[in-house]
Amino acid sequence: MKKKLVMMVLAIGMALGSAVTVYATPARMADGVLFDSDYYAETYPDLMLAYGRDRKALYEHYVNCGKAEGRLALPSTFVYPEVPAPANGVSYTMEEAFAIYRNIIESNGITWDPSLKGNWSETIGQHDIFEWYKYDSEYNGGGWGTGFLDPQNIEFNAYNELEAFAFDDGTGNPTTSYYAEILGWDEDMGMIMFVGW
Secondary structure: OHHHHHHHHHHHHHHOOOOOOOOOOOEEOOOOOEEOHHHHHHHOHHHHHHHOOOHHHHHHHHHHHHOOOOOOOOOOOOOOOOOOOOOOOOOOOHHHHHHHHHHHHHHOOOEEOHHHHOOHHHOHHHOOHHHHHHOHHHOOOOOOEEEEEOHHHHHHHHHHHHHHHHHOOOOOOOOOEEOEEEEEEEOOOOEEEEEEO
C-alpha cells in the first residue's frame, strides 16, 4: 500500500515538473546527446563549484572541454540503448514511446513479468483508476502504481523509473521484474497514462 502511494506521488510530481532533483536521470540534449547534468556536476567537484547544477552551462562545458578531457557525460550505472527517432519525424506515438520505455528498462536487466498484474482486469481495472482505493481489497496482484509518460521525454521517464527500481522500498532489495500497460492518453496532461507493477 505504501509503495503504491509513493509511486503515485512520484509520478504526479514528475508530470507536474516538480522541483525535486533525482540523481542520475539523464536527459536528451537539443543536439541529440544523452547527458546527466547531476552526475556530471557531482562527479567533478570543480564543475559543481563553477556552474552549480546549471544543466545548460554544464553541458556547454562538456561539449567544449569535458569530452576532450575524458570526462564522462553519464554514469556507468545504466545501459544506454540507442533510441530511434519518431517514425513521423516529429513526435512519438504512444506505442513508440512505450516501446522505447520498455527497451530501456529491459536493457538494464529488469524482466518483463505479466504475472505481476494479478486479477487487475477483474477488480481495480474495471473502475476509474482514481478510485482504486475502493476496490483494492479485491485485488490479489503485486504492488502497482499509476503514472504518466511524456512521449517527448521518454528516456527521462525510463531512467527515473530505473532509479526507483534500484531503490525499491528502501530495504536493499531492488526490483528485478516489472509489468506495465498503457491506460490511454490524458488530454489535460498531454501524456500517456499508464499503470505498472
